Amino acid sequence: MDTNRDTPGKAPTGSDTGKTDSKAAGMNPYVGLVSSLRAAWLTGKTRTAEHRVSQLEALGRFLDDKKQPILDAMASDMRKPPFEVELSEIILVKNEVNYALNNLSTWMKDEGVDKNLVTQLDTAFIRKEPYGVVLIIGPWNYPLQLILVPLVGAIAAGNCVIIKPSEISSSTEKLVAEVLPSYLDKDCFAVVTGGPAETTQLLENKFDYIFFTGNPQVGKIVMAAAATHLTPLTLELGGKNPCYVADESDMQNVANRLVWGRCFNAGQTCVAPDYVLCSAETQEKLLPALRHAITQFFGPDPRESPDFARIISDKQFQRIQALLGSGRVAIGGQTDEKERYIAPTVLVDVQPSEPAMQEEIFGPVLPIVTVPNVDEAIAFINSRERPLVVYVFAANSKLVRRVLERTSSGGFGANDSVMQMTLISLPFGGIGNSGLGSYHGKFSFDTFSHHRACLLRSMGLETMNSLRYPPYSERKRGLVLSTFRIKHTGTCTLL
Secondary structure, X not given: OOOOOOOOOOOOOOOOOOHHHHHHOOOOOOHHHHHHHHHHHHXXXXXXXXXXXXXXXXXXXXXXXXXXXHHHXXXXXXXXXXHHHHHHHHHHHHHHHHHHHHHHHHHHOOEEOOOOHHHOOOEEEEEEEEOOEEXXXXXXXXXXXXXXXXXXXXXXXXXXEEEEOOOOOHHHHHHHHHHHHHOOOOOOEEEOOOOHHHHHHHHOOOOOEEEEEOOHHHHHHHHHHHHHOOOOEEEEOOOOOEEEEOOOOOHHHHHHHHHHHHHHHXXXXXXXXXXXXXXXXXXXXXXHHHHHHHHHHHOOOHHHOOOOOOOOOHHHHHHHHHHOOOOEEEEOOOEEOOOOEEOOEEEEOOOOOOHHHOOOOOOOEEEEXXXXXXXXXXXXXXXXXXXXXXXXXXXXXHHHHHHHHHOOOOEEEEOOOOHHHHOOOOOEOOOHHHEEOOEOOHHHHHHOEEEEEEEEOOOOOHHHHHHHOOOOOHHHHHHHHHHXXXXXXXXXXXX
16 A cells, blocks of 8 residues: 655644644654653543443544545545445444444453463453554555544554544545544544654654554554564555456456456555456456456446546556556556546556566556466465465365465455455454554454453462472472473364
């Protein structure tokens, strides 16, 4: 995901404690803001179930009350269709809010653990504690979902939070900055706006956890900044998601699901299929099916369709337009810089060394790379950085399992695209170059919680404890080792 700056930076909003004085003194302008949130966290108010519930409910009211302004902001930023906004920016967040409210009391309970013989009379448990002051940095492509879904987890876990929305989706940024703080506890939550300069200054401060969604290049910068303070973090990045299409697939079904996943939000989706791997014979069958799907979805001229979004910025438009020179345009290829319109496009005869195969496309462009068989497809996938998702379309379940078992990625989808991220019960995250850590549902709560190991022992029973104290003896050694030892109970059979 691209988070490069396309618009000028702006001043931070939300709590502005200490900003003016620190600026005048040549200090970091966010020291006061971070300090004020830390002071609020230290009071313990965000730890209570009542506070967490009240803030989650307030976030839900924001989504209900401001539905039309949200639709308007997204239309202004990238002409995103209302259907896509409601599905990807509103209902997914509301689902997270309601799921957290439904399960919060269970999540917050101490989790008992197994004990050894020595601690049988003691109390041992894991306590889920908030990290403290959390920074969430969001991208421009899903500018509401990708800051509010992690915010749900951070609130549920009991943290104070600074949100940094993307300045590139400027209308949504303005809405979040001006309206969201009025729904949340201003002592505990703040919104900071601006570009790379402001984000850099923000990252100079010590946070207790950082959650970043963006591209791998910026992710490395965020990770380096976090390392300065040894701050734990989650990186939700991106990459080139491969999609293998087997020869015996139902090509029209494949095409429908590929075009939907590739063209949703005009392709500006981190989990969209980025390129297709298939045999030359399958390509010949797939191309007319793709053409049919595009026409069925968007009409003979997708430019006129109300259901097809636009590219977010001139910079992104020019970047994607340049990728159209890779291989040969088989479908689409039309562009309009004034509208930032790029037609749903399929590229063929694409070589692995060409630009379209060297970076995440992040637009409505789908290259096809031909391979002779599934083994060559697996080898191709494994020769590259591990992606956010691997997709496979195949009627043969054994072939699906083969791709699943012999590749590595953040997620995996068979016979559809994008849909795996709609399941709250599944973790969402990358591996290697595509990310670090995961969230959604309870995984979000766990991400923003420190799992504290707790053992509560009695002050009595010192006779038993004396066995581990010097002076040591063979008798003590035998008794102590027997009480601590875990025995292998049998063989493990894989079904």
